[in-house]
Amino acid sequence: MARQQVAAAVAATLAAVAAVSAILAGEVYRRRCRRLATRVRELEASLAAAADKTAAERRGRVRAQQSLRSALSEKESSSDDKKKKKHTKAFPMASIGVVQSCFSTRNGTPRQPLVVPLARATVVLDPSRVPAEALEGLSDYSHCWILYVFHLNTDLDKMWNDPARSKLKAKVRVPRLKGGKMGVLATRSPHRPNPIGLSVAKVEAVDGHSILLSGVDLVDGTPVLDIKPYLPYSDGVIGAAIPNWLEVDGALAVESIHFSEHFISTLSDCWMHVQKQSLYASADEFRNLVKEVLSWDIRSLSQRIRPHEVTIKDDAHNGGSKIHNGHSNDEDHQSVDPSTSVVYHLHLDGIDVSYRIDQDSNIVVENAALLSSAVNQHRYSYLTWREKVVTL
Known part of the structure; x- marks a missing residue:
């Protein structure tokens, strides 16, 4: 118990x-x-x-x-009539990067994008303005838009330093119209109210602050303002119409392109000096680039009409065409066909390519010479990109 x-x-x-x-x-x-x-x-x-x-x-x-x-917007520009005041709207804008292109000068740079698939360029962005993270996702697109400045325009100084004297040319000569004029806003002329260009290119690879592009129509040193992805569903307009003068097939196409033995030999010599800084894998691929560029008549209208009257210019400084006439006096001028006596120069990827074109648009590429500016350049090259993209 x-x-x-x-x-x-x-x-x-x-x-x-x-x-x-x-x-x-x-x-x-x-x-x-x-x-x-x-x-x-x-x-x-x-x-x-x-x-x-x-x-x-x-x-x-x-x-x-x-x-x-x-x-x-309230910035005033002075005029002779002090009672009148002109207000000009301006926007703060600066380049975010620069183009390293295979095209050294304006002459030879395609007039439109994607017409030369082998034309390559690297857009190098400024790390102080654009962090590398800003490029994340861009490589998932096949193409992108590049907004840039036509920095080699001859009228830029007048446009920016003395805008009162800079008058917009309402009409410009169009190559496809053989000198005929068209309203500037109905063309892709670089001489515009504002020297801003818009170009589409294929995105080959992205690496840090740099983008490898192909199919470009951008000259070396071009300042880049912005980059946007290409959207086929909105940018590719189905059924878009163009004027009849743009539908002319082969208006600027050449008949044939022949590479001389001398060119092949001199190109081989040049390639030994530029291959480490070139955007191309071999001399043969570079020759294919030359063929694509020259498959369209890249001469200006004045060069096609009056090749013997074109002044010899140094293309490295002003972007004009570097041409040798070959005439020593008036008697020679009468006896020699100007179209075959003129030697044209094309600067590509550090190499000066010289060629002739006859009246029937047959081209003979004659010589390759190393440009002095190509020596000891520090640029993105094929060796830089080859492991990042397999299509090169």
Whole structure:
């Protein structure tokens, strides 16, 4: 009997202890919940304060941008009539990078993108303006748009330094119209109200701050303003119409291209010096580039009409065509066919390629010479990109 009473007492004691433990555990849990609730309210208040601060900063930036645009739009330009004031809107804009292209000069650079698939260039972005993360995802697109500045235009100084004297040419001569004129905004002429170009190119590879492109119509040193992905569903307009004068097939196509033995030999010599900095894998691939570039008559209208009257120019400085006449006097001028006596020069990837073209648009590529500017250049090359893209 006594044992039963002891067992009952022990059981009662254990039950009491369990009850007390449960009460204490419940109280601890409630206190913890109260602390967590308090912490959550503190974090919510902190987050709300941070959001308010961010919104205030955003409103401040918007006001600052509006003030800047207002100040720029109120910039006055002086005129002879002091009673009249002219307000010109301007926008702060600077290049984000530069083009390293196979085309050293304007002469020979395609007039449109994608017509020379082998034409390659590297866009090197400025790390201080564009972080590498900004290019993430670009390699998933096949093509992209490049907005850039026509920096070799001969009228830029007048346009920017003395805009009052810079008058827009409403019409420009169009190569496909054989000298006929068309409204400048109905053409792709580089001489525009603002010297801004738009070009599409194939994205071959992306590496850090650099983009390898092909099918370009960009000259070396071109300042880049922006890069945007090409979207086929919106950028490729089905059923888009063009004028009849643009539909002329083969208007600027050449009849044939022949490479002389001398050119092949001299190209081999040049290649020994430029291969480490070239965007091309071999001399044969470079020769294919030359063929693609010359498959369209790249001469200007004046060169096609009056090749013997074109002044010899140094293409490395002004972008004009470098041409040798070959006439020594008026008697020779009368007896020699100008179209076959003129030697044209094309600067590609550090090599000066010289050729002749006759009246029937047959081209003979005669010589290759190393350009002095090609020596010791530090540029992205085929060796840089070959492991990043398998299509080269």
